[in-house]
Amino acid sequence: MRAELPGHQHEWLDGDAGPVVRPYTLTGGRVRPSADGFDLVAYVLAMPDPDLAAYPELHPEHRLLVELAGRGTPVVELAADLNLAVGVVRVLLGDLLTRGLVAVRQPPRATYLPDNDILKAVVDGLRAL
Amino acid sequence: MDSVRYDGERRGHRVPIALKILIAGGFGAGKTTLVSALSEVRPLQTEEILTGAGIDTDDVSGVETKSTTTVAMDFGRITINDDLQLYLFGTPGQDRFWFLWDELAFGALGAVVLADTRRLADCFPSIDYFEQRGIPFVVGVNCFDGSRRFGLEAVRRALDLDPEVPMVLCDARDRQSGKTVLISLVEHVARKRGEPVPAA
Secondary structure, eight states, X not given: OOOOOSSSOOTTOSGGGOOEEOGGGTTXXXXXXXXXXXXXXXXXXXXSSOOGGGOTTOOHHHHHHHHHGGGOEEXXXXXXXXXXXXHHHHHHHHHHHHTXXXXXXXXXXXXXXXXXXXXXXXXXXXXXX | OGGGOOOGGGGTOOOOEEEEEEEXXXXXXXXXXXXXXXXXXXXXXXXXXXXXXXXXXXXXXXXXXXOEEEEEEEEXXXXXXXXXXXXXXXXXXXXXXXXXXXXXXXXXXXXXXXXXXXXXXXXXXXXHHHHHHTOOEEEEEEOOTTOOOOOHHHHHHHHTOOTTSOEEEXXXXXXXXXXXXXXXXXXXXXXXXXXXXXXX
C-alpha cells in the first residue's frame, strides 16, 4: 500500500517514478542554481588549494564536491558519487561557483563541434578498444 | 556566460572533452544492457528530480513546496584518450519522462535507437524525437535470443526510416557488437557533416 501522497494525487508518482523525496532540504529549498551552465557533462574543476574554512556556511556536501572536483569531474559523475539528484548538485555547484571555489568547462555544442578530427579520434579509439 | 568557463589548459590542467551519446528505444529494448556492455566502469546511476507545477513561477524565494520525485538515469563512460571521453546515457523509458530527454539531447553527438523486433512500434517515439530535432541517429536492431529474425530491409520499411539512417544488427549484451553500433553512429555523424571518416 502506498502512503497517501501530500497535496493532489500526482500522475508521476508511482512505482516507476521511485520514492517521493524532499531533496531540496540540502539546498535550503532552492531549486535553481545561481548560475546556468551545468550541463550533465560539463567538467567541474576545483580551484587549487581552496580555503574552505573561509566559508563556514557551506555544507559537508559542498566540501565533498570541491574534493571530488580536484582533478576535474563531470557534473553527472559528481551527482552519482554523492548519490544526489543532478538538480540538487547543480544548486550546490552554483554556490561554489559564486564563491570562486570551482570553475566549469562547458562541453562543445554539437552544432559547431566536434570537428572531423575529433570524430576520427572517436572512431579510431572505439576500434582500438 | 564566459565567466563560468574555465580555461583549464592555461592553468596546466587538461580537462577532457566529454561527448554525449544517447541510448534510446522502447521499454525493455536493451538500453541499460547496452550501456553496461560498453561502459568501462560499472554503469552509474543518477537521478533527476521531477517537480510539480510551480517550479517555473517567479517566486524570488525559489522555495519549492510541491511534492517531488526522482527518475533514475543510467549512464556509462568510455575513455577514448586523455582528451576525449564518451558518455552514454540511457534515456528514461516511459513517455512521460520525455522532458528529461531535452536535457540529455542538448549538445549530444547523436543517438542509438534500439529496436526490438518483437515490439517494433515501441521505438517509433524515439525515432520521431530525433528526426524532429535533427539529431543524428542510427537504429540498432537488438537480436534477442529466440526473437524472430527479420531482414533489415523489412525493419527499415516498417520503421519508415530515411534511407540515409544506418541500421545495424546488434546484440546489446556484447561489447564488440555495441562498439560496431557506436562506430556506425559516429561515421554517420561525420557523413552528415560532409566529411566522411576514412575507413581504417
